[in-house]
Amino acid sequence: MKHPIDRREFLKLAGLGGVVFxxxxxxxxxxxxxxxxxxxxxxxxxxxxxxxxxxxxxxxPNPDAKGTLKKAVAAVNSLSExxxxxxFTGDLTHTTDDPKVRRQRLTQFKxxxxxxxxxxxxxxxxxxxxxxxxxxxxxxFFGKTYYTFDHKGVHFIALDNVSDPRxxxxxxxxxxxxxxxxxxxQDANIVVLTHRPLFDLYPQWDWATxxxxxxxxxxxxxxxxxxxxxxxxxxxxxxxGHIAHHAAKGLMFPLPVAGSQPQRNPLxxxxxxxxxxxxxRDIEAExxxxxxxxxxxxxxxx
Amino acid sequence: MxxxxxxxxxxxxxxxxxxxxxxxxxxxILARRFTYSPNQLKLKKGVPVVLELTSADVIMGxxxxxxxxxxxxxxxxxxxxxxxxxxxxxxxxxCDIFCGSGHETMNGTxxxxx
Numbered sequence: 001m002k003h004p005i006d007r008r009e010f011l012k013l014a015g016l017g018g019v020v021f022x023x024x025x026x027x028x029x030x031x032x033x034x035x036x037x038x039x040x041x042x043x044x045x046x047x048x049x050x051x052x053x054x055x056x057x058x059x060x061p062n063p064d065a066k067g068t069l070k071k072a073v074a075a076v077n078s079l080s081e082x083x084x085x086x087x088f089t090g091d092l093t094h095t096t097d098d099p100k101v102r103r104q105r106l107t108q109f110k111x112x113x114x115x116x117x118x119x120x121x122x123x124x125x126x127x128x129x130x131x132x133x134x135x136x137x138x139x140x141f142f143g144k145t146y147y148t149f150d151h152k153g154v155h156f157i158a159l160d161n162v163s164d165p166r167x168x169x170x171x172x173x174x175x176x177x178x179x180x181x182x183x184x185x186q187d188a189n190i191v192v193l194t195h196r197p198l199f200d201l202y203p204q205w206d207w208a209t210x211x212x213x214x215x216x217x218x219x220x221x222x223x224x225x226x227x228x229x230x231x232x233x234x235x236x237x238x239x240x241g242h243i244a245h246h247a248a249k250g251l252m253f254p255l256p257v258a259g260s261q262p263q264r265n266p267l268x269x270x271x272x273x274x275x276x277x278x279x280x281r282d283i284e285a286e287x288x289x290x291x292x293x294x295x296x297x298x299x300x301x302x
Numbered sequence: 303m304x305x306x307x308x309x310x311x312x313x314x315x316x317x318x319x320x321x322x323x324x325x326x327x328x329x330x331i332l333a334r335r336f337t338y339s340p341n342q343l344k345l346k347k348g349v350p351v352v353l354e355l356t357s358a359d360v361i362m363g364x365x366x367x368x369x370x371x372x373x374x375x376x377x378x379x380x381x382x383x384x385x386x387x388x389x390x391x392x393x394x395x396x397c398d399i400f401c402g403s404g405h406e407t408m409n410g411t412x413x414x415x416x
Binding site: 094095096097127131132162165166167200203204205206210263264265 | 361363365367368374394396397398399400401402403405406407409
């Protein structure tokens with residue numbers, strides 16, 4: 001059977017310091033050739049990262065604003081092997097001044113993602129969800145804004161750098177992070193999930209966390225730390241020391257490359273290539289090697 | 303006061319100056335969701351300036367990342383940010399406290415000329 005997606009079309013190889021992030025398993029899951037691609041170690045697993053659905057946004061950058069998230073849910077559900085769990089790294093909804101509308105949007109978002117086959121879904125807020133009310137509405141729907149969980153030998157830490165509208169993690173949470181990191185073995189495999197970049201990606205566009213360097217400093221003593229985040233609506237890879245930071249695409253509109261245009265306005269919708277620049281991510285965890293292989297997947301198969 | 307990137311920056315107070323320093327220029331900037339007025343500043347290299355920042359509605363930020371300078375703008379108060387521009391070019395300033403839909407394009411430029 002010829003598959004509708006040529007693997008090369010969506011398998012973005014991100015070369016970074018000699019490392020290539022790619023997963024033949026991720027490609028196989030999307031293309032439906034999983035049986036032929038089996039071969040990972042038994043303790044390996046994979047999870048999916050979704051980000052920046054901005055539910056409630058309306059405008060020319062996405063004529064299918066009410067349909068894109070649903071298509072992404074369908075795309076995840078169509079993966080031939082379902083992930084162990086799904087993470088959603090913030091900006092679930094688009095901001096609004098009206099607390100009632102904010103809750104309506106959160107309700108609608110929650111209803112849509114409840115259609116995911118995988119029921120283990122971990123949420124984080126973005127500034128659009130949480131900055132105007134310090135996370136009050138978000139917490140009514142999704143609980144704590146920062147927390148940890150463990151999965152098959154990997155320690156996951158969800159950090160909140162948005163409930164404070166100043167883009168601060170804050171002293172209290174940093175102390176909590178320090179205490180949690182201290183409890184982990186030196187060689188722990190640590191994954192941080194958050195919304196904003198922890199490093200100064202491009203502060204001129206507010207692509208930063210004001211006290212993110214303090215979080216990075218706390219994580220640095222551990223040799224195996226990987227950060228997955230959102231906020232910038234595009235794939236981006238960066239190393240700070242030995243810590244890898246991977247930004248995900250969004251699900252409403254792509255944003256331009258940092259500094260490539262005067263304003264960080266969304267990239268225009270291209271009718272010839274609908275949903276271009278949108279997508280989600282398959283993350284293959286190779287636990288023994290503390291390695292993660294990423295596969296970028298589109299909202300719609302070509 | 304803090305020194306950063308060759309600039310002397312201060313928020314809230316204006317520091318003492320040596321008598322030989324050029325006279326400080328004062329520029330008033332009004333922030334309101336989601337604009338600054340004015341949003342384009344022209345400064346002369348080496349000439350100190352004090353930005354007097356006020357907000358017409360909610361708490362805002364005023365950040366010039368290239369000079370590592372920032373201030374909170376709290377409604378009802380005047381925030382003072384002192385700059386001594388020491389490099390030429392055009393630099394972005396922006397609101398770095400999320401203030402709603404439109405926050406992403408709440409910005410302006412500082413052009414420093416010789």
